[in-house]
Amino acid sequence: MAANRETKDLLMDVNQLDFFDPQQDQAKTPSEPTEDVSITSEDMMLDELDPVSQAPVMRLTKKSDQPLLNGKSGTLNFQLGPLSSHNLAFVDGPNQHTIYPVSLPNIDNSPEFTEYASRLFEVYYQLGDHRQFSVPTIGVINKRSIGDHNQVVNLSMENIVNELRIFIENGREKDQITDRILDLEESLTILNCLQLIHFTLDNSFISEEDGEGRLKFIEELLNWVNRSDGEPNDSYIDQVFNISSKHVVETPLFWKLLNQLLLRGLFEQAIACIERSEILTYLDTIAECSVSASIIRDIISLLGIYPRDSSTTFREWKSLALELVNNFANSDTNVSGELRDYIEDVLLVISGNQNKILHYSKTWYESYCGLMLYYIPSLELSQEYLTMSLKINPLDITNNWEKACADIINGNISSILPTLESLDTCTAAFTAAICEAKGLLENPNDILNNNDSDFSYGNESLFSPNNGMATYLINNFALELCSHDDRDLWPISIGLIAISPMINGNSNSIKKATISELLLHYPFKTNDDIEWMLSICAEWKLPEVAKTLYTILGNQMLYQGNTIEAITNFSKGGKFELVKQYSWMMFEASILQDGPLDDQILNSIVSDDHSNIPEDVLDSLVTNAMRQTLAPYAVLYQFFQARDNKDWVEANRLLIALLSFPYLPKYYLVLLVTKFLYPIFLIEGAPKIEEQDVLLIIEALENKWDVEDERSQDLYSAVLEQLPVDVSRTLPEGMDKFINVVRKRLSFKLYEEFV
């Protein structure tokens, strides 16, 4: 345990740097499948690439359940769904009755992702005018303004990197799948490098020469290199210190480890390594070489004061290191030639000797870091350092980030964006946008030949290459968010489409068209959601989309049995045919049930009693169109009240108003006559009807009574079925005969009036 703790002392502060440990994260992956439901990503992912396309391959389902294994046959079909996490495959073949839901790869539906995307959007949105990079070409060029712009954009980049770090930490805490964390870690390494090289030393306040600039630069350099791979690792350090045949300082492994720590700027760990080796005791007592011991003490002192924050002090520090090299070279020592060489190599590394730095580097980025720390710390030499480093240690092409980081150092930012996109579309989109704001991406017009037909047609497309790669990635990501089935991501999506920079002056029209086609897919649930959708419609002047939304809402309300709300929405959606249809349907239902419908809202609308529902709520429900279409029901409602109160004069007046209503569908005349006019006013002993009213009734019957009309016949039959047997027997079976009965009774009424 003690040895292990000592080993830990030689590592960087893990808690602070939090570099990735695949084994540890693997252990965190959920390993307890819950019943048969859990088909984990491990079940599905195949550790291979498709031989034709070189794309990653995954299984449709568990290997044992694959539908086309073991001689099973059929044709494979696949349907992409509106939600990226829900797509379906099925096999059209004998005994193939299973349907296979499939989520698209690399879709993160976690709440942490939503939070991450929101934060990045906020960072990008707050850039405001700084989202666009412009080179002032006329007027007085204000250098300060360029510096200010850089400062704002650099700060945004810093925020993005921080948010990514937090996102990774949150993901680890939630035990998210390892592959995803690995991809994000690679993204972070690329972003760390990007920030180091292009977002640190060029604003109004920070330069290479001043202390703050150097401190920031060195910290970011060490953060990038050391977080990228987490080397040197525990087992390697154990291996170095557990050699028993020799004293550790006599082994080359120890000196390689020490130099590796130095090249990576891990000064505390390097000092701890020296102390753990007990080299001073070895030199003082075993080798009895006070010169070497003194040099080691000087090295420890030098490492303890490496000037991270001052270029001037660095030059002094380097002079001291060179002095030590000279002193040691000119001193006689009492140690073996091999050990003397090792000590000398350490001195040469920290004094900036290029050959030794390159010699002791295991990777190109270690030597790049070493050169920046000990040779000449200048970004101007960055590409030169990279070239030198790559000659000794080529890129490892098995990971994504090394090539991307090399491209960043070479200033080729556009080429890293596809890599970032393959790792995480969110990070890629916002990083591209920030790079665009910084002016790091090539002007698309410079790289595209505008005469090329491939590119000339789509000027107004959101995805036109003419708008640049950043706009392409931003808009792609915006559309991707709409398939996440997460309402919180929609404002980000719409926001991104709205603010993404486009070259074409008419870009608003394509943005408006895009939003109009997307918006209806918003998975609204609450009134607030609907309000939000309507606010977008208002902002972008999309009345047709709003109308469609109201129509969809109307249908949903109808499905839930809320007829009045449905009619309100149909009315707002301009579907006046439906408003009329459902208003008349309520009218019909009310007649057939011989009383007002059991609908509190409807009855509050048509009555003066607003005790149950506040008037302002009713006002918001009732549109002008509804006031007209519900009017017949309102009259019918009042008729029922008058009838129930035996106010026959009023009841008669209201019924005649309905019968003579010019827009009354003719089939409802049958209902009104059979249900109310005949049984209440025309049978023997019924209340009187004024002559004038009788004439109005006769006129209505002449105009609308249609014995040929199927709907009228159906309704007449329905009424007959409803009536008690003793009453229905008194009525003829056919409408044609019934009208004769009615006419006869009306004539009698006229006669009665006359007499």
Add this chain to the structure above:
Amino acid sequence: MAGMKPFNSGHEDLIHDVVYDFYGRHVATCSSDQHIKVFKLDKETSEWELSDSWKAHDSSIVSVDWASPEYGRIIVSASYDKTVKLWEEDPDQPEGSGRRWTKLCTLNDSKGSLYTVKFAPPHLGLKLACIGNDATLRIYEALEPSDLRSWTLTSEVKVLPVPPANHLQSDFCIAWCPSRFSPEKLVVSTLDQASIYQRGKDGKLYIVAKLNGHKGLIRDISWAPSIGRWYHLIATGCKDGKLRIFRLVEKLSDNSSKDAINDSYDDEDVDMEDIAENKEKSLLGSSVSVELLSEHDDHNAEIWSVSWNLTGTILSSAGDDGKVRLWKSTYSNEFKCMSVITSNS
């Protein structure tokens, strides 16, 4: 991928079609067992639950589709029994009762087995197109929005001079242009040909372009949502083993039929008779040019289905190699296979 549990459809014969509703919360399936089934997504468990199942036709049901939610909850089905049927959900009927979907209407004009039926995009009204073995494209409309039981045959177009012989393999597919900013358009594949029809100002359908290059039966065709683009993408899956992606560009014309015709056909092997037939193009008000954007033989086997995602940014193809391939366009407008889902390894 975790939690994606396969489920038994409950069909007792071949499954022919699986279609999502507008929001992706319901799925309708149809089968040779003459039944339609509707499943709904449980958001909590991410599992699909059977909502209802009913015998809908007297023969194999080969195609189903959902109407837009602005017209209510309506499904259309097409069968080898030569009929198209429309169904409306009745929320008052219990789920699983077999009565939740009530028949609105039966359309029985077809003289042969039907192969596919598709609702038009909602901005065109409540309208559907179907095609079958009698090689006739039929378009029906519910002209009265308040009466969904009444459908009118508004267009009838013979897509082949003679229907294919019954003993020969044949295939017919339809895909509507989903863009609300384009005139009414649909692509119809008949055997190894695919033509784009557009409705002219006179209300008739005209062939405005052809998707050339297929060397076998076209098994599926899918028109991408053109969100964020002023051009269209159409994908076809073919028996010749190739996935083809066509780009279609529309230009508002000045009603010059000559220009329209010249612009419409870039390919050399265009049937001149078709051109002659389409002199009425001036009635269209726009011209269309089509180019083959890319051709992929990654499946190296017959391709049975192609589909686009909601935003038209991802394309899927599934073939006889037992693989689903997911394609995405790059910045330089090239479609690249980004992922493969295998069903046989």
